[in-house]
Amino acid sequence: MRIIAGVSVLDNRVVQSRRWSVTQAVGTLEHVLRALDRYEVDEIVVNNIRREAVEVKTSLLASIRAAEVFTPLSLGGGIRRLEDFDHYYQASPERVFFTSALMNQNEELLEYACSVIGQQGMIAFLPFKAHQHGALFFNPSINQFEPLPPASQRLIRTYFDEVVFYNTEAEGELSTISAITSAVASIAPYRSDQNGFIYAGGIRPDILDALPQIADGVIIENALLYQEEPLKMRQLTGSEIV
């Protein structure tokens, strides 16, 4: 199971978000990326929360370049037009993720992005919350949760490699193993065997050892910065180090 670091960025500051609400400023993107690179996570997902301003995206890209990280980087947040995608693509991310384009079935954008970066570089990023009839998914362009549009399943299969299911209600919290497995079960109807599956929400480094193989990868949101956790080192040397 891949260990992915999730980083939320607001106005070039890395912020902590809890239950889908920004609460704390943590540090600068450049330094946080360098730290996560040192911790040897498998991948870093950088989510730009301030979706609209182009100058913010420019400073974000400058920070990414300055950090000079070697860890594969996924980038997204606010890609609603072809030029938004082009802008992010300048940072040479391994992968780019989309939410609004999928929720609003902007097939022109998805087709274009897929033709440029390739399907292996396309991630569907689906923030969700549990609902009595399954789950509701966040649509950033209307700032609301809504049912997943029926056409989205076809778009995911056609254009995307992996899907991130991001549990907004557990974001930034410390979930139990049973809460995580139950949340994973609640999104089972929305998953497809054709796409890789990444789960996020409430996962902290200290439960990784006990966490069963629930997905192809898990995202740890900012929590890697709470503790000294050189993850790769731990995986290589085993948790019982003398």
Added chain:
Amino acid sequence: MTVKQCSLCLYDESHPFGLFIDDDGVCSGCRVHQEKYQIDWGARKAELVGLLEESRGKANGKHDCVIYVDSDAESFYLVYLIKKVLGFEPLLVNFNDYFRTDIGHKNLNTLRTTFDCDLLNFTPKLSQYKKIIKESYLKTGNFFWPIQAAKTALPFNLAINKAIPLVIWGGHQGMEQTGMFSHHDYVNMSQWYRSEHDLFGFTMDEIVSGSSLLRKEQMSHYTYPDNKKIIQSQVKGLYLNNYFLWDPLKQNNQMLEYGYTPEYNASTFDYFDRSGSSVYFNVHDISRMKRTGYHKVRDHLCREIRHSRISKTEAIELESFYNSAERDPKPFLKWLGFDEDGIKWFELHYFKGVDSPSVSRELTLSDKLKALCPTPQQPQKTFLLFDKSLYLKSQR
């Protein structure tokens, strides 16, 4: 773009740590402070005792944890908590920054003798130390880089070398000031925090680059252990504000009973915090104003507002009062080797515009604050390289 200020305290969004202000106009620092009144501190204390017991089981048998100490009252409080309250044996370590006053030396030595602890004192070679201080000052605008680097690296390296699994720190500045982390995060010391916040984002390479006088290989006492050493040793750095309701002025005041001597400085009412330094509330406070737009007293005032000992209105008045205090950079610049012309250049170009207008009002502290601020002593000697090493109780 206007900078939003917290509706409760004096901090605004330009705080160097980063600060988030919510829809109600309250900053993340004030929000995280409010958590203090909802936490079961008895349970937290028991958690810490568990961790210390575990550490004692794995340690070398003589010391249960490592604590970095200085000449300020927080050092007294940390040792008091670990040794007197919880009954564990710390190994103390200190970095001689050459800036100590006579009161600073007295406090450090009183701490050692009162609590009867082993103390390792590291004194860097003065010639090299002055060079790195100068490089740090010229490159970062802050000469504290080497001091911060050493005080964060020494205890960790010592803990690893002596196989002691815990390093104990006091309050986490990022949490206490801006609410960078919640108490529920149990944040530990990390390379990232040290690098980005303790060391202002500058690396050793950046400090020594371009200097023919400094060699990185000679700087091991400023260097934090690498990932491999940390993970193999399993040493952790814990912050005590995750385990005790952190109220520095109140807890530091209790240390008077253990022989702590409060030291006067004109820049704040808090004679406990960072005391014993010839530079902290002088040239360092000027540099802080230049870099961040405010003096250290703002941190003290925000803390006191949050602990309900002063109102925001009183804090604004007190800040303008203390901002106008004279902070003299000359002794530091002379110590560093600048001649009169150099000092004039610095004053003209570097410190220009940092001075605040003088305030002629009388100082009035609220009764709640006054009760915790004792009459301080004036230091007689500054920039002391060494002082006599033992203060017996009868000599206080």
